[in-house]
Amino acid sequence: MADLSAFSALPDDARLWIRVADAPLPEAKQTALLDRLSAFMDRWTSHQQAVEGAATVLHDRFLVVAAVSTGAGDISGCGIDDLTHAIEDAASALDLGWVPSLHVLYRESDGGVVAVSRRVFQQRAETGTVTPDTPVFDPSLTTLGALRDGQLECPARASWHAQLIGPATDA
Numbered sequence: 001m002a003d004l005s006a007f008s009a010l011p012d013d014a015r016l017w018i019r020v021a022d023a024p025l026p027e028a029k030q031t032a033l034l035d036r037l038s039a040f041m042d043r044w045t046s047h048q049q050a051v052e053g054a055a056t057v058l059h060d061r062f063l064v065v066a067a068v069s070t071g072a073g074d075i076s077g078c079g080i081d082d083l084t085h086a087i088e089d090a091a092s093a094l095d096l097g098w099v100p101s102l103h104v105l106y107r108e109s110d111g112g113v114v115a116v117s118r119r120v121f122q123q124r125a126e127t128g129t130v131t132p133d134t135p136v137f138d139p140s141l142t143t144l145g146a147l148r149d150g151q152l153e154c155p156a157r158a159s160w161h162a163q164l165i166g167p168a169t170d171a
Helices: 027-041 077-093 118-126 144-148
Strands: 015-020 049-058 062-069 104-107 113-116 135-137 153-155
Touching: 015 077, 015 144, 027 049, 027 062, 027 077, 062 077, 062 144, 104 118, 113 118
Parallel strands: none
Antiparallel strands: 015 062, 049 062, 104 113, 104 135, 135 153
């Protein structure tokens, strides 16, 4: 089970953003990334209202940020842009790259997380490397509650990824 303790003070309806590193992040880089984002979050505002946020890295690849505005209303587009810039600035300073948003993420049998294009994922399904039982990831989650409910990782057959695998065949 992923450690979500960084988000213990936030409600299930907190807004969620997930970025995927293009390679596993060593612990030192994870710490440096989270330290930089923590400094940003200490001063993050939206419409002159403080934003309460937290971040963690899951599975050595997924930067997860959750936040809520302490005032009335949601976090503004400008507030979200500020977060995006903070993430990109931290990534640049730490020489981190991100997986393209349309890539498919799945877990290999050795436990490693792989990012491939949709076409490569389909090819791997055709060869049996990827099956309906293969754990896949959905970084498009938008609420902390969805993350807490375990929706980040599930078998391919239980997600939209099933359409890339094709119909199941009986052996």
